[in-house]
Amino acid sequence: MADKIQSIRGMNDILPDDSPAWQFIEEKLRQLMQSYDYDEIRFPIVEKTALFKRSIGEVTDIVEKEMYTFDDRNGDSLTLRPEGTAACVRAGIQNGILVNQQQRLWYMGPMFRHERPQKGRYRQFHQMGVEVYGLDGPDIDAELICMTARLWKTLGLSDSVTLQINSLGTPTSREAYRGILTEYLQANKSLLDEDSLRRLQSNPLRILDSKNPAMQEMIEQAPRLMDHLDDESKVHFTRLCAYLDSVGIAYEVNTRLVRGLDYYSKTVFEWVTDKLGAQGTICAGGRYDGLVKQLGGRETKAVGFAMGLERLISLLAQDDIEQHYKHPHAVMLMMGERAQNAGFALTEELRNAIPDVCILCVCGGGSFKSQMKRADKSQAEIALILGDDELDNNVVTVKYLRAEQGNDKPQQEQLSQQQLIGLLTEKTQ
Numbered sequence: 001m002a003d004k005i006q007s008i009r010g011m012n013d014i015l016p017d018d019s020p021a022w023q024f025i026e027e028k029l030r031q032l033m034q035s036y037d038y039d040e041i042r043f044p045i046v047e048k049t050a051l052f053k054r055s056i057g058e059v060t061d062i063v064e065k066e067m068y069t070f071d072d073r074n075g076d077s078l079t080l081r082p083e084g085t086a087a088c089v090r091a092g093i094q095n096g097i098l099v100n101q102q103q104r105l106w107y108m109g110p111m112f113r114h115e116r117p118q119k120g121r122y123r124q125f126h127q128m129g130v131e132v133y134g135l136d137g138p139d140i141d142a143e144l145i146c147m148t149a150r151l152w153k154t155l156g157l158s159d160s161v162t163l164q165i166n167s168l169g170t171p172t173s174r175e176a177y178r179g180i181l182t183e184y185l186q187a188n189k190s191l192l193d194e195d196s197l198r199r200l201q202s203n204p205l206r207i208l209d210s211k212n213p214a215m216q217e218m219i220e221q222a223p224r225l226m227d228h229l230d231d232e233s234k235v236h237f238t239r240l241c242a243y244l245d246s247v248g249i250a251y252e253v254n255t256r257l258v259r260g261l262d263y264y265s266k267t268v269f270e271w272v273t274d275k276l277g278a279q280g281t282i283c284a285g286g287r288y289d290g291l292v293k294q295l296g297g298r299e300t301k302a303v304g305f306a307m308g309l310e311r312l313i314s315l316l317a318q319d320d321i322e323q324h325y326k327h328p329h330a331v332m333l334m335m336g337e338r339a340q341n342a343g344f345a346l347t348e349e350l351r352n353a354i355p356d357v358c359i360l361c362v363c364g365g366g367s368f369k370s371q372m373k374r375a376d377k378s379q380a381e382i383a384l385i386l387g388d389d390e391l392d393n394n395v396v397t398v399k400y401l402r403a404e405q406g407n408d409k410p411q412q413e414q415l416s417q418q419q420l421i422g423l424l425t426e427k428t429q
């Protein structure tokens, strides 16, 4: 036997049993976006490597060690997108939809990062993201937080997640703080790990994002950016808090929250859970007013977030997902060769007559017993049985497979095609 080719580590198949959960969450997200009047944008999975280097930052985990980068046949360096924001900005600039406009956009799809695979951390994973352009107030930051809070509520997850917010200030206030932080880190140099030592000069803020347990106490004691904000950033943050208070969204100000990407300014936030171990962040985002210009566009205010769908799905209750399993309304069983032809055509006619109907046609024939087994497995409500007798009498035998039918109703009856269409139409409403 030939060797079996395996999938790539950290890149998973989503099997038929898993897809109802994905469809469920995707549908909820589409509904949510519709209710806030956001528009979908789709951009390619592969982009030029320079796009991510310039936006995410050279000295970040993603760019330093997580990107899937390869040479195209013509020698161009390309990268599988590790996140959506950079590509969204690139698409916005390139298609001229940002200048003097407001855009409220969302996207959903696979992202790629070469990380150590573990629960909640994969090499191909999925994000749903939202990006807003052309609005600079804290009200839109608050809107993004509100829509995520609404999602948790819809999914029954409000008690499982908490909101952390922080402000990274304007680039000017961050520059001033950088000096103060570097001084502190220099004084504590002996406590820094290899990554952090390297970042001490190039990107000291990134050190605050370290997950190394041995460094947490030192990070905890570090001077806080929150104490060095300029007035503009302070006002923005205070007003954001007021908006959240006004709609009753609880939050924790986490002055250590810096996020793993360089492009953020002012507001940053994360929704975290203690139910997923170390992989506790399910949604994260913030304001990135400088990025559009940095990528060659005209200055455009921007704010967004992304959520990890694998982590979100693993928080969902199995019951909610099961309710979403779609079973066929009917299964067509056909006994004998004549019935096989007639039943095949009849099933198509039923689909013509009732656009929303879902019928499983048991193809390939077989004994009544084996076809009934398939019918049971499909969890359809009714079996439609067609044999020579039915054909001669122009009827179809309908067998009710679910107990809910009740004792007073027949478990089986014969219906004309017209009656059958009536019955199935009812089932689809």
Ligand code: ATP
Pocket (backbone or CB within 6 Å): 083, 113, 115, 120, 121, 122, 123, 124, 125, 126, 127, 259, 260, 279, 280, 281, 282, 283, 284, 285, 306, 307, 308, 309, 310, 311
């Ligand atoms: P983490 O700190 O867990 O590495 P991150 O800060 O790198 O996350 P972001 O770049 O902000 O993550 O991406 C937003 C969300 O996407 C995360 O909060 C998480 O839910 C999800 N996510 C990120 N990386 C992965 C991954 N490798 N596998 C699964 N989900 C991921």
Ligand code: MG
Pocket (backbone or CB within 6 Å): 061, 260
């Ligand atoms: Mg990460």
